Amino acid sequence: MDSLSLKPASAIDTIMSLRDPRTKNWITLQNPMYIAILLGSYLYMAKSFGPRFMKNKQPYSVKRAVMAYNLFQVMANVYFLWKIFYHSFWAAGYSAYCQGLTYSDDPHALSLLNALYWYLWVRVADFMDTIFFVMKKKFSHISVLHVVHHTIVVFSGWMFMQFGADGQVIFGVCINSFVHIIMYTYYFLACLGPSVQKYLWWKRYLTRMQIGQFVLLIAHALIPIFVDCGYPPILLYIAIPQVVLVLGLFVNFYIQAYNTRKAAAAAAAEKSVNGSAEQHDANSHLPLKANGTANGTAKKVV
Template sequence: MLSQYLKQPVYWYDWMMSKGDPRTSDWPLLGSPFPILSIIASYVYFVKVLGPVWMKNKKPYSIGRVVIVYNIIQVILSAFFFFYGGSMTYLSTKYNWLCQPISYATDPETMTLVNLGWYYLLLKIFEFTDTIFFILRKKFTHISALHVVHHSSVAWGIWIGMKFGAGGHNAFFPFINCFVHMIMYAYYCLAALGPHMKPYLWWKKYLTIMQMVQFVVAFIHGVLPLYFDCDFPPGFVYIIIGHAALFLVMFFNFYKKAYRKDVSEKTRAEEESNCYDGQGRVDENLVNFNGFHENGNVHKRR
């Protein structure tokens, strides 16, 4: 009987779905993994294949003002999730910083936080718009593997948390991520105003450092339930630290290439005219900048 079950993927799928958070099992996008996976797959296909082909013989769209408004919206939304969500978690005494169990309660306060988590998932999907702007403006070289993988995996990771255990220790990464994004999108909004803002954007490099610190903190915090038992599922621990480790390595690898000390003055001057951000895309302080994530300078692609 056991060997028969092992050969049946449907059995494992049904078993996995039975472990889902009963409070969110019937919510849009959370009933099964197929809707979110379809959205992510469509996003990847569009930005890597369909979009560039569609725009091949078209002129880039002039959407500078749209980009500015978009960045302002992202700052506002990030601030809202950080302060409002934080008031129910880590900015209050309600959550333990060392280890917070997942509460499957259905009282109004708990469900408010769970509902907020669902809207946070929508925010991560909304951030796919970053890459769509690149397509519309024919900035295809900005769409690096790091950029696309980061967008896709964060959305998928938030889905896993919402599907199997909304809240608890899982709430920490969204908490610090919103703080980073609040500052980050403020930078990009300033940069999008034009070249005259460049002298005020000297702190670009430190956004990359801030992002890496975010992953270090997320990794350390994710490990804590292994030492401070609060009945937090270990499966979530390994997902959290795996995600944090992956992106710490990717961003650190980018940082080394972007800011290595032996870059000649001539090469650095060339890089300044082709400022790539921490997602491997151009930081367009000089040419219709649209910001996304971590910043830095890397060699111009030949």
């Protein structure tokens, strides 16, 4: 092996030479510096600058902004789910089981890449979750799960846009966008207040849906490792551990939330026996996301 290849700069150049020729010159994909600055700035804002900036300030009231943001997320995810599904499975005949890279320049392939690129920016917009928590001084909601999940999603999206935007990962993108539609629909409805929240009994199932999503994505990503359909396994070797990490954090959160709820129920039952039962909170089901509250009452995980 050439000794130059052992140098970090040379290794990066070698890796970047393997990029998808269709996307390698797109803005923000030309240089890994862009993603490094983006994610570094996000982490600095979430864990350092944001809390220090708000230290001596009163929490901001951002309910209307959160409602508008949640509605935007629903509409954007519906739009890109349709665009991505149409230009892959519907019009281009993609296989939902095992699909290799096409490197095609036909109109559907290029439209698919364009939709995926802008969908990546919708996932970057998820950082607004964190910004809202900073503005509301809900720093406890900016958990390891919250920060790691947002960071990994954006990094993985950038990586796939660089090296394998179409192919096997399209199935996962469609599942992910569908889950976001359900989640942000709930957050928007929860912002409408108690008159609507009483009908949101299904929120307890949303964390389970998140966990199920990651299990499905891992299983689906394993297929090209054992079945040769033209998708580079190396990309999946990098991506699967990231999904496993997020899945582990979600499961840990779910278990902790379940145990907390169980302990609270036991305490309430004991008080009831002693004749001092407190009123049950209709919104005290399992938190949806470890990243906090959509409107000060409904909790989120992502």
